[in-house]
Amino acid sequence: MSLLEFEDVHQSYGDEEVLRGISFGMDRSDVEVVIGPSGSGKSTMLRCVNRLTDIDSGTIYLDGEPVTTPETDVNDLRRRVGMVFQDFNLFAHRTALGNVTLGLREVLDYSKEEARAEATSQLERVGLADQADSYPAELSGGQKQRVGIARALAMDPELMLFDEPTSALDPELIGEVLRVMRDLAEEGMTMLCVTHEMGFARSAASTISFLDEGRVVERGPPEQLFEAPEHERTGEFLERLTSLHGGQQG
């Protein structure tokens, strides 16, 4: 059974229909990369999974259970689904460690010591144990994003959502974030990533979806989309992206 499944998902902002019938499924440990032009609905698609945005019709299933019903415990759903944001959204008033402990303390009811120990090991996992006491404003963009990843990982999620995690970074800082994402993928984390990093997509993705105007135009393993896309539009888009964002191997 799929870990995550979209079934004919529609979503609109006012009159504008952003998602026009999205259906696909991901298995555990899959790494799905979603690409597509600006405004194609990529971010909305991610935000629907943890209900930051509510859908109009269709169903999203996590581990076989519908999570888009009114009965769904939204807080529990969000605990099970980690999210990494384009502009980090680190808690500005808390240290790197404090960013990671907050969810552990408030949501998982860890004791102070337990939370500290767990958060420290998550910071180690992203290579930032030495920055535990730094505040977000004292970190580089790449470090901030790695704290963001550690914060999400600490909740022991079944699925991680990445919403353009490297788009706000200086080019020389992208690699350190991609490296962490690649490690995660190798550890078997299930990941749904909106990213334009083609090096990462080519080597780490199990599947790439090309989204345009709220529909999945084409979906398949990276080799297929890069070497022999079925749609001309997919090929053109990938070519453009690769020339812009192909360099970083992470």
Added chain:
Amino acid sequence: MSAALAPDVVLSAVVGGVDTGVVLQASDWEFVYRNRRFLLLGAGVTVALTLTSVVLGLLAGLPAGIVEVYGTGPVAGAVRRTGVLLRGTPILVILAFTFFVNPVNLGAFEAATLGLGLRSAAYQSQIFRGAIQSVGGGQMEAARSVGMSQYEAIRHVVVPQALRRSIPGFQNEFTIVLKDTSVAFFIGLAELITRGFNLFTQPGQSESVLEVILAVSAVYFVLTVLTNQGLELLGRRFAIPGTGGER
């Protein structure tokens, strides 16, 4: 109101008009000095009233600000309308309601606290509303995304940051309340202004009005400066490292 308080009299005294007879005189400074304890007791009442009013304003204004940002439905509507009403009513009218026409019989100090506190709450709610909105939706989304409830997110993520951003506005509000405690004169509370008035309206003391007013003003000024410095320090103490606020 005494004729000695008429603005033109005070003004001409300040610009040095001699025809009014109101000029600075050593004997009048001595009169102020002799009554320093009497005035300082009034200053004590002023400080106490400022604190109780600001605290009441904070306790009611912070939740009101939160409700104005996140609240929906009739409760949020009622909070917003109450704020508009309080901000749109002269403070003397508010005091008239809390003191003269209040079905619960309050002492002057309690009635002044209630009136000044409620009005301050109405203003503070707007300071907090602005601060909360400036924190930005991304912080809320991040907190909700790890599974925190809206309440937990507000309490642990939004409010701690909003309070820091409220300090400059709160500094203003604090000093405004401090000086506006003088309106308790209207309900006869023996605070600083009332006591000053009582001094220069004593028989034969009408010529000391300028000295008394200057002395009273100096006390307000010193209190204001101290308050501002204290809050400035608080702001620096809680500034978030790396954001430039800690100096």
